[in-house]
Amino acid sequence: MDERSRTRARLQSVSRALQLHDRIAAEPGLTPHQLADRTGLPEKTLWEYLRRLVEDGWVLLEDHRYYVNPEQRLTGADLRVLRDVMAALNAHDGTMSETDIIDSTGVSASRVRAALIAGVHAGLLHHLEDRYTSAGTRRALHPRIPEVLSSFTDATGHDAALATLYQGRLVLTHLHKPASHTSLLEGVTTDAAHATSVGHSLIHTLSRLQREAYFQLGGMPRFTPRTPTTLTQLELLLPPSANGIYTAEGQFDPGGACLALGLRSGAPDGRCVALTTSVYVRDLPRKRQALADDLVSAAALLAPMVGPIPLADITAGLTRMNALAPDPRA
Template sequence: MRDPQAEPSDLIRSVSRAFQVLEAVGQSPRGLTVKQIARRCELTVATTYHLVRTLAYEGYVMRREDGTYIVGLEVADRFRELVLACRGPQQVQDILRKAATDTGFTHMIGRFITNRVAIVAVAEGVRSPYAEDLIVGFDDGAHATALGKALLATLSADQRWRFAKEQGMPAFTPQTLTSPETLDADLTAGERRGLHLELNQFRPGIGSAALLVLPDREQDRRVALACTVPATELTASAKAIKTRLTTVAQQLAEILRE
């Protein structure tokens, strides 16, 4: 959600409205007519028509035969560029893929993007339970995933409390930590053991482990590595998982420091 207090004084309204239109279309996979877009964005039909035609010309929305608009292919191109910029070199994906193949566990890396914890690369493993949310671009639930905890642990207590207030701490499962106090205690334990853990906190039946790959004074340059495993295996395998993650993290650090 946009913060009205953070609105720049030189905001270009037409650009802002165009993005509102694009977001409305993107949130409606079945497509929207111009009138439907106008209602959702609280714009006049005439203004919406001009914005939609411009977005269609640039390839960011597409008109279907029934007159509705859906997201255009240019969005996919921008997404790929974002992934590359945030993930780093192709070697990063290669390392994750090898780790997933060797262990059977899904591996991923994440970092802070505009003050949110986002997944920027994933390689799926055949032994990990499938979680449809844990894909590139996912930026919710940092308090409920080991990946998020590894990054949140790099913040000061005040920064974490502010993060929790702004992002919220919803309960994904009955085991989710939903207060800053319990999260702080969990992060302290994770730092002490050198491995952040999460068991059934994000999705039932799934556990995850994570550690920091790159510490950095700049928040958006910090990178964390995680793997997801069946919840029943996490506790018994935590020591072995930490060893493997440490090795993979060292390989990633060498690439990402270049």
């Protein structure tokens, strides 16, 4: 195996170890069998990564269940490397791949791995697939994101928006409205995650405990006779179609439907992101497939650009939504 292949193999190993660490952090107390189901890792590979994480002190094993070690702290060496990683992220719009981080810092892959795990564990970094984002960055979203959303609206004649969950509320940001007709998304309220496809796509990324905590904070009000008002009812609606599209019909507005597609999932801070559009229920049979195809195409363009939605954009989204429908929790 040449050096390039060895480097690629090491990076793949780091990525898998971090994904496993993130999964344990998101769902503490999983058994090896549950972790295998969640991650899709072969049993032999899973056991090797679990052994390494336990030996390195990042994960604890108790009664055949795995937990992130709450006592783990940054070492001086990790902190120095992490400082270099954060500086590199700040110089690259707040997000980089593992390969870029190693190339930019000039630090060995093993030391970068230790610093990345420490940074994710400490909440300083967010990890999704092979990309890392500074948790402290408040930069604007990628400048091309509004362009992609606008192009979707121009091509389809339908609205488009990004969405995230924040402190028990559904927040729509960067809403682009069609010139030809009313935007149904404009009327969506912050307590409607359980009654919209975009809310379903975001809730689907959460563990059962996270879902329970979210709805204890945000509630599940009934908007129409079709609104799910219990977590059990909602979970029956969560699986998307084969192409990843979530659809909700008449659950928030009797005459409205919406389609959504997840863009960023598994974020340790819960700040997952989804893309959504709306359509009248009467038009859904005729327009569903075309809108789904357009959502998939737009998502393919957006996915490499999307990190956590900056707090300033979340605040702007909440301000707009609360102005249309005052929220007692605001």
